[in-house]
Amino acid sequence: MIESECLVVRSYDFRETSLIVDLVSKELGSVRALVKGARNPEKNWTAHLLPLSHIKVSLYPGKNIYLLGNCEMVNFFSSIRGNLYRLCLATSLLEIAYLISPPPHQELFSFLFKTLYFLDRNNNSSLSLFPVYSWLKILHFSGFHPELKKCVVCRKEEDISLYSVKLGGILCEQCRERDQYAIRVDKQIIGVFPILSRIPLPEIKKIYISGRHKTRLRQIVYSHLLYRLEHKPPTLRFLEKMFLRDE
Template structure:
């Protein structure tokens, strides 16, 4: 049966010498995989439409097994995103996190909008590290994780200084710090941003200006939380960490010069 779907390419893998298996996260039907015959040929009409992060309208033929991608029309190329190595690495991480956190044929319009909006912001040049942190915080609910970020996880207080407790699954106020000797002390700026990223509407994102020290705090807190609770290992995270270390070294060298 032929049908038209809107979606974003999140993964491709080679199949034989000339074909690709293309995984598309769609608005209507969730995650779907299709055979794109001849897509590896440079002159194929499917070559450009099956590039990672392409937002398009696809004509597909589905059956009992793997469906077939017949043709597609590009809605957004995400060209700037693909041309920038750092932005592309962050987009690949988001796509892999989305892929590993979802099952096929499970529609989730909220998740589709979140991913599409995140890629658009990346393509427009917004801060990639902050967009990735927001995406990670939003994905927690998708994978069934619900840290307590609106009040102290122990006493319920909303007043005072806070720190992040991986073990207790949320914030602890200064009156309850002794409960977790391994709690993560964070600046109050990082605490506010963790809370904001978890709750706010991404469509309302304005100008982003976060200090490098605060970004490092966010990265550490979110990574430790994912490592402890998600059970998800992502190859793209390792690559992203390597790139961030290289960027940090370059920044230090420039400061010293």
């Protein structure tokens, strides 16, 4: 049996009273578990197992799926749940992490955990760079961080003017032929990349970048993310449709 701290990604009804839950676990990474009788009135863990909840659980390894034994609520993130944009952002990050998460998991879990607490407590802070920032962090902790300081081919720091999703980072003029689909990128965006990679989350509001460049930056990092994910999780699709419009 493993005691684990988890964030709930999604849950499905299973048979009469059970649930199947997908979790991002601090100890195990992406986990699917069966929760027998979760919808029984005497147990009633339905709220515990809603997407986003931070829970402590006991997990028993089964043949194809874990069995969830005990479940204790740590945080329900009620403030995030009261705002559709924040809810979409938070649940899409969990879905991305669930899809992409390879071991080790601790740093990724710790980032998600801090991010949800930040979203829950800072109701009024600007979130315009938040998606880009969190996508880059998840890519980083999963080992897919794009090269944002030097040309991804020749390692030169000068004459950077393109971004290659295929090669995974910025490209200089001399190496442009290595990817005919490389995207042309403005200098202001090239300058923001390394800052975004190193500052803590509460500091992102201090970064100044125009609306046009912000949109372009988001498009670039989003393309990189989708390339790595291979398919778009439902909440990310919804977030894109409803909220990720050009500024």
